[in-house]
Amino acid sequence: MLYKNIIGTSIALITLFINGCASFPQNEISEVKNMPNVSEFKNKPSIYVDFRFLRGEPNSKNSVEMLTVKEKLQPAIEKIFNESPLFSKVTFDEFKKTEVDYSLSVHIYNHGSSAAANISGFITGFTLGVIPGAATDNYTLKVKLLDKNGKIIKEERNKDSVTTWMGWIFLPMMSNTSKEAVISTITNQIKAVLKSLIEEGKLKYSANEFFYVAVN
Numbered sequence: 001m002l003y004k005n006i007i008g009t010s011i012a013l014i015t016l017f018i019n020g021c022a023s024f025p026q027n028e029i030s031e032v033k034n035m036p037n038v039s040e041f042k043n044k045p046s047i048y049v050d051f052r053f054l055r056g057e058p059n060s061k062n063s064v065e066m067l068t069v070k071e072k073l074q075p076a077i078e079k080i081f082n083e084s085p086l087f088s089k090v091t092f093d094e095f096k097k098t099e100v101d102y103s104l105s106v107h108i109y110n111h112g113s114s115a116a117a118n119i120s121g122f123i124t125g126f127t128l129g130v131i132p133g134a135a136t137d138n139y140t141l142k143v144k145l146l147d148k149n150g151k152i153i154k155e156e157r158n159k160d161s162v163t164t165w166m167g168w169i170f171l172p173m174m175s176n177t178s179k180e181a182v183i184s185t186i187t188n189q190i191k192a193v194l195k196s197l198i199e200e201g202k203l204k205y206s207a208n209e210f211f212y213v214a215v216n
Helices: 002-019 067-083 094-099 114-126 168-173 178-199
Strands: 021-025 046-055 089-091 102-111 133-146 152-166
Touching: 021 178, 046 067, 046 094, 067 089, 067 178, 089 094, 102 178, 133 178, 152 178
Parallel strands: 046 089, 046 102
Antiparallel strands: 021 152, 102 133, 133 152
C-alpha cells in the first residue's frame, strides 16, 4: 500500500513539474504609459469597434476567426476604449455603427510555428521537465479607421509576441499566466495604435471650431 502511495505521489509530482509553465510578454513595442490628454476638448469623436480574433497568418486567406477566444478577450478590449475618456461614445454593436463618427476594425492574428512548439514540448516531456521548452505566440494587430461613408482614413499594423516556458524550474513563476501576458500584450498594441491615430490628427477633436492638433 505504501509502495503504491509513493508511486502515486511521484507521478503527481512529475506531472506537476512537466506542467510548470510561465508566460512572458516579449515587449517588441514600447510600453504606452500615457495616452494623449484630450480633456480640454469639448467635442470628442464617437466610434464603432469591430473586434475580431483570428488564428493564422495576417495575410493568409485561411485565417480562422476564434469566437471563443474573442469572447474571453472582449471585456479587456472594451476596457481599453472605455477606461480613458478618448471618445464621446463607444459601441461594439454593428447595428449602431451608422450612429457614430468613425468605424475602427481591430483584427488580431495569432500565429507562430506549431511544429517548433511541438518539438520543444516533446523534449520537455521526454526529459520530465529537466530541459525547459518554449513556445512563442505572435500577435499581429491590423487596424483600419473609416469615416461615416466607409472611406479608409488610415491603416496601421504592429506585432508583438508572448513566449511560454515549460519545465519544473518555472514552477515558482506560474503566477505569470498566459492569459495575463496575452491581455497585457494586446492591450499595449491597441493603445499604441490609438495614440498614433490621435497624435496624427486622424481622429478629430475640437473645442468649438478648432480640431485637435498634436504638439511635439
